[in-house]
Ligand SMILES: O=c1ccn([C@@H]2O[C@H](COP(=O)(O)OP(=O)(O)O[C@H]3O[C@H](CO)[C@@H](O)[C@H](O)[C@H]3O)[C@@H](O)[C@H]2O)c(=O)[nH]1
């Protein structure tokens with residue numbers, strides 16, 4: 001058990017999970033089962049003359065080896081779960097007026113898919129933290145350089161004068177006004193609060209209305225232009241990809257004047273848009289974060305930095321991640337519960353969780369690339385620069401730090417700040433911070449710290465996972481490969497855990513193999529598993545049953561419903577079939593220098609119909625994505641092979657008994673059950689969100705082709721054929 005640093009009582013307590021003996025028994029027994037499977041596969045390889053069966057056997061052996069080794073990696077985050085409990089009162093007692101300055105960075109990139117009203121709700125929620133206001137500064141980075149977003153932030157700076165005192169007076173939670181007023185639809189019971197509640201609510205609604213009108217018009221009303229000098233920065237030539245640097249300090253915390261309604265000072269609030277030019281690569285969110293680091297160092301220079309995405313409002317005003325719009329059974333598995341409830345606690349036990357973008361706190365020094373030095377005392381107070389300079393001088397100084405040329409020939413993006421070149425800038429930066437000796441810890445309060453917006457369609461979810469898994473795989477093939485880069489710097493468990501994430505996307509290959517070859521073999525009566533009466537059947541049955549039962553209990557423990565677990569299994573499969581293969585292909589194209597990295601910003605709004613279906617947990621297909629063609633083809637292939645296999649076995653009495661094909665039947669049957677929403681979307685549903693007919697026809701044709709491929713007679717050549725299909729599909733998607 002350990003705790004916080006320094007004198008007196010500890011600031012937090014660390015507890016390790018108990019009862020691990022059962023887990024370790026489970027681990028050893030599954031490992032033994034896997035070893036038996038390998039032995040079986042190795043000694044029972046069919047003779048080469050058997051043609052198709054030989055190839056199929058070797059392939060499945062490879063796939064099982066991969067899954068076994070990957071399973072071992074996933075145990076790293078289950079070995080030693082660690083939990084942290086904080087003592088907040090002690091913190092304020094001990095430090096009182098010596099609390100560090102905190103700079104909060106909010107990033108936004110596009111006023112259409114990230115509506116300004118959502119962005120400022122996030123801003124307002126972090127401005128209202130229960131933390132000494134004069135020590136808090138909030139920065140909004142707007143990568144689109146949008147006048148609309150600037151206008152919304154200006155409105156927010158005015159509304160904050162009412163919102164912050166209201167939050168403090170009534171200890172409001174959550175502190176995002178939109179979320180709060182939605183939660184308290186009826187006015188609060190106590191009368192004193194009711195008056196303020198009504199007044200604040202109507203202020204909010206008026207502001208929301210003004211912002212919505214401007215958003216619909218696509219421009220800021222002329223009368224507003226006169227009200228702030230900042231608008232002079234915009235002219236008709238400005239586009240999201242082409243604009244100069246803009247820094248506007250909307251509230252300067254050093255001023256005596258901007259008192260809010262209850263005579264409180266407001267936190268510093270800054271709007272920033274770094275310079276963007278069409279021929280200058282802007283490095284996505286990492287570039288925005290590095291600009292924020294420099295601009296904030298001139299203005300407030302806080303020692304502690306919190307970064308949140310523009311959709312992730314603070315849900316808990318005392319702690320300084322999670323998703324808001326998750327339906328009961330989490331149809332797309334976007335709550336990431338297993339990550340937040342299992343993985344991250346496990347990571348905390350082996351050296352600390354990853355940096356996952358939104359909702360993470362860092363010391364400025366560690367983001368700036370400094371090595372951890374055990375001898376120098378943690379610096380919680382950084383010197384504040386430019387104390388005398390007035391606001392406009394500060395703004396000018398800051399603008400020079402975020403021009404396109406500022407970073408050339410510097411270490412920014414390499415050894416300083418967030419790293420460039422990766423679609424998961426957060427993970428790779430976090431890894432290098434840990435390798436420099438810094439530790440991270442995971443705090444998961446009972447009232448969730450942040451709530452963000454999850455994708456509400458299948459396509460968006462798959463695209464997001466493609467970006468993540470692609471970024472992670474690139475790390476594996478770069479000099480940051482956890483086992484090489486982390487050698488001698490981080491614990492084995494942490495290296496394994498990073499590798500587990502890095503190797504998400506290659507898991508697509510063995511998975512594809514299973515769901516294509518097993519049904520085909522079943523249809524031809526080719527057995528790839530031991531007979532039920534054989535002793536070798538035991539390890540297969542045990543490993544499958546034990547790991548599934550474990551996964552079920554883990555998910556229920558993490559807060560999933562039974563149906564939620566089932567949905568999670570489906571998404572597990574869908575990601576491996578339709579998202580990860582593209583990540584693998586794109587990673588190789590990038591390694592070959594054919595492709596450049598991209599960052600597809602996740603949409604945060606959906607039209608009414610789509611949202612309605614999401615709330616009813618009806619899967620959204622709708623678009624002509626190649627991802628869906630793959631899913632539909634595999635669903636079709638499995639169902640026709642299952643039907644034909646069962647028919648020939650049961651009615652026509654071919655292939656001898658069922659005993660030797662039982663495992664394949666179970667696997668194939670499970671794939672069919674998991675795919676029920678796909679069949680529904682192809683054949684049963686009407687209205688929006690169903691699978692387009694063209695995809696249905698293509699997938700049936702492809703499935704019949706694969707079905708018709710002979711596997712027994714001539715062997716090898718025929719088995720290669722279905723893979724050509726998938727390759728073609730990949731190419732088509734890339735075009
Ligand atoms: O050029 C860009 C692109 C994105 N963003 C911002 O980055 C954030 C994350 O983008 P989003 O599309 O919402 O991606 P998610 O997959 O939801 O984000 C997760 O994964 C990202 C890495 O892939 C991390 O950067 C994020 O912090 C993490 O929450 C948003 O606030 C964007 O506005 C920028 O500022 N500039």
Ligand SMILES: [Mn+2]
Nearest residue numbers: 309311452602
């Ligand atoms: Mn997001």
